[in-house]
């Protein structure tokens with residue numbers, strides 16, 4: 001799919017222009033039409049696609065300009081879900097937690113328009129990564145008033161997401177990333193998650209399937225995750241100072257590794273030298289051909305200027321290592 005050593009990419013989200021957030025607020029207050037919101041999202045998507053190209057990334061997207069939240073976005077589109085209103089999740093943070101109130105039915109295409117827009121406005125030699133929230137995370141962050149077990153809900157969601165990935169494949173998508181940030185929050189459920197992921201990618205023939213996970217103890221779900229039917233794991237390392245990297249060395253890492261080498265929780269920009277050192281830690285786990293370079297997670301909570309600088313330094317670090325033959 002890509003010949004370059006150390007392909008550089010993003011996990012997904014990117015800081016939104018402030019005016020886009022304002023337009024969205026006005027739309028919610030019925031002061032701005034849906035058509036105008038769509039125009040604003042298109043404009044923002046074009047700007048971010050351009051910005052990621054300028055950062056020099058090999059694989060990217062529009063930074064999820066049309067998505068506000070990774071579970072809500074999908075639940076809002078799947079018939080059978082309903083929103084009762086925000087619930088408090090921690091401290092003073094609220095989450096618009098969706099409820100399954102009827103058996104879930106097949107949604108209209110959820111991401112095909114977004115992908116096609118990305119494809120149209122990014123250079124042809126670049127690859128578009130399409131992030132999609134995984135069934136386990138959507139189920140875990142939903143109220144379930146219908147299915148007898150969480151497992152049933154997870155597998156119904158896996159079918160729905162599988163269908164969506166096949167639509168994306170038909171539209172020309174080659175690189176799909178399933179986001180399961182909740183993957184390692186319950187290590188005892190790793191087999192269930194694995195079976196759900198296998199169902200999610202069943203019959204899918206894109207060039208690259210990636211599973212992204214963050215904020216977990218990977219040591220507790222390793223090596224079990226190697227059985228999942230995906231090509232690559234994109235994992236968080238920089239934020240916890242590579243705490244779990246040694247655990248990955250205990251068994252041969254038989255997949256590609258998407259190495260989280262810049263921290264998305266700190267706005268200070270890592271130097272090229274630091275990122276190169278981080279990349280070398282990844283090479284302790286996999287050979288150079290199996291290593292992709294990415295931030296720990298989505299960048300949306302960072303200031304926009306830090307995000308851009310972090311990506312630029314990340315690209316430069318990968319480039320220097322290629323030139324130095326590592």
Ligand SMILES: [Zn+2]
Nearest residue numbers: 181214297298
């Ligand atoms: Zn993440």
